[in-house]
Each structure stands twice: as structure tokens, then as C-alpha cells.
């Protein structure tokens with residue numbers, strides 16, 4: 001089966017992990033700090049705080065920003081459920097917002113009055129947060145798809161129009177640490193709170209005694225390990241090549257699918273760079289096309305079952321006015337898109353899609 005997404009590891013990645021494994025420190029330690037610094041530098045943010053996964057990082061971002069009971073958190077109805085779950089983790093309510101039918105990103109003109117916005121860069125297509133007319137108290141970018149994406153204001157993750165940006169290093173994302181996540185921010189207080197939150201809210205008090213610490217705030221164990229951070233550091237060196245390959249494959253899909261009744265993702269304007277975490281197309285008779293392609297060994301996927309389809313979110317504010325999301329969901333199909341996808345496998349994917357439609 002050709003998967004829709006897949007990690008790309010090489011010998012240097014394996015060596016990097018082995019070096020940590022042969023050392024003294026395998027849980028969160030100096031390599032996590034190096035990875036945080038490298039991500040901060042990569043995206044042009046002052047601070048980066050590593051987490052065990054992207055979902056924990058979203059939880060940490062909501063908590064650090066003081067989002068809580070009584071707050072309303074708006075997010076896109078077309079996303080992985082983690083974008084909405086993070087609001088529930090801190091006791092806030094969720095408002096689901098419809099998408100722009102063209103870009104599949106949240107329609108910023110439809111964001112209701114709210115306390116926080118979790119803004120998703122769907123498929124790696126950077127959302128233009130400068131277009132947000134009324135800025136809520138808190139803006140968090142769910143940038144799980146968008147490491148490596150660029151805007152005219154710089155890389156996604158520099159928080160030019162947000163308080164924090166959240167990344168995931170799950171194996172289908174741009175770079176991987178197995179499981180892993182990161183929050184970037186330019187705010188020193190948020191950075192401090194994120195660090196406390198990911199490790200029990202624990203503060204060492206060496207002035208009391210060498211062993212002494214106190215729990216000062218709510219916290220969890222959301223730490224990344226040095227083993228994972230070593231993999232992340234090695235992977236990060238290849239991020240530029242990975243994004244270039246993804247854009248090459250996107251251009252080639254456009255050529256190969258030009259004559260088919262398939263709606264392609266629109267190209268981004270000059271000055272923007274799409275990270276192409278996914279290559280979502282819209283096809284007629286999607287259910288049948290999905291089954292046909294899977295039978296032929298093409299591991300297409302549907303991103304996503306919309307948030308309001310999940311019983312946990314069915315009664316969220318806005319759930320009954322999501323026409324563009326519902327329509328897109330009936331047609332969406334993610335074609336294979338990952339740096340190791342060969343031209344041959346991509347051509348075969350397109351041939352099978354043509355057969356499915358024909």
C-alpha cells in the first residue's frame with residue numbers, strides 16, 4: 001500500500017539517536033534544549049518549549065494563556081479533533097467555524113466573538129492571520145501541518161499575529177520525533193508557564209535545601225525525551241529539502257491531474273510557501289473512489305471527519321451552520337504526499353484515480 005503520508009529517516013537520524021542512547025541522559029535533558037533552540041531559530045521565535053506530543057502542546061498553550069471555564073474557544077470545523085479538544089481540557093467551550101470553500105482554511109470573517117482562537121493552517125496552507133478583524137484575547141496557531149510554511153511576515157511559528165504556535169512531530173508531519181510537539185512564542189511569561197505545565201508545575205527551591213521543590217501550579221508530565229530530540233535535530237536539517245520535495249510533488253500532481261474532474265488545492269500567492277502536509281483534492285463520488293483506490297493499493301485518506309460529527313462536539317456553538325465544511329467533507333480525498341513518494345508511485349496514483357473516475 002502506498003500510504004498518504006510517511007516519515008523519511010536516514011542513517012544520520014539513526015546515528016543521532018544512538019549517540020544519545022549511548023550517553024548518560026535519555027529523558028528530557030540537554031538535547032531537548034538544543035532542539036528547542038533550533039526550532040526557535042528555524043521559525044524566528046524567541047522561545048520554543050518541547051512537549052511529548054502536539055496534543056499536549058495545544059493543552060499547554062491553552063493553559064498557559066489562561067483559557068478556562070467560561071471562555072469560548074473558536075476553531076475550524078475541518079481539523080483533527082485535537083484542535084477542539086484542547087479547549088475542553090481546560091474547561092472552556094468550543095465554537096466551530098466554517099471553512100473557506102476554496103482554501104479549506106477557517107473563514108476568518110465567520111469567527112464569532114470569542115475569548116480565544118485556535119487557528120489551523122489546514123494541509124500546510126498558511127492562513128493569513130493578518131486578516132483577523134477583531135482579535136480575541138488569545139490567538140493560538142495549530143501549526144501541526146505547517147512547519148516549513150512561509151508568509152510575507154516570515155515563517156509560520158514566528159507568531160507575527162499570534163501568541164503561540166503549536167507543532168507536531170508525529171511521523172506523518174513535516175519532520176518526526178516519533179511522537180513529539182513544540183510551542184513557540186515571543187512572550188517570556190508564556191514560555192515560563194509552558195515549561196511549568198509540561199512538568200508537574202514543579203519549581204526547585206535550592207535556597208531551602210538541595211532536594212526541595214514545590215508544586216506551584218497545575219501541571220502534567222508532557223516531557224519530550226533526549227532520544228526524541230536527537231531525532232528531531234537531525235530531521236530538522238532536512239526540513240528545507242522535505243518541503244521542496246512536497247512542493248515538487250504538488251506541482252506534478254497539478255500536471256498529471258489537469259484533465260480529470262478533480263478540484264485541486266489552489267496555488268498560494270507570491271510571497272507565501274505551502275508546506276503541503278497533505279494534498280487534499282475534491283472528487284465526485286468520493287466514497288466509491290476511496291474504496292476503489294484502497295483496493296488498488298493506494299492508501300488515500302479523508303481529512304477529516306469534521307469536528308461536529310464527533311458526538312463529543314455535536315452540540316458545540318456553530319455546529320448547525322457549517323455548510324462549506326459539510327460539502328467539502330463529502331468530496332475530500334487526500335492523495336499520497338510525503339518526501340519519499342517516488343515519481344513512479346505518484347504517476348500510478350494518478351492512473352488509479354483516473355480509472356476510478358472513468
Ligand SMILES: *Cc1c(COP(=O)(O)O)cnc(C)c1O
Pocket residue numbers: 053054055056079080082083120142144145167168169170179180181
Ligand atoms: C497531528 C495534529 C495534531 C496533534 O498532534 P499529535 O502530535 O498527534 O498529538 C493537532 N492538530 C492537528 C491539526 C494535527 O494534524
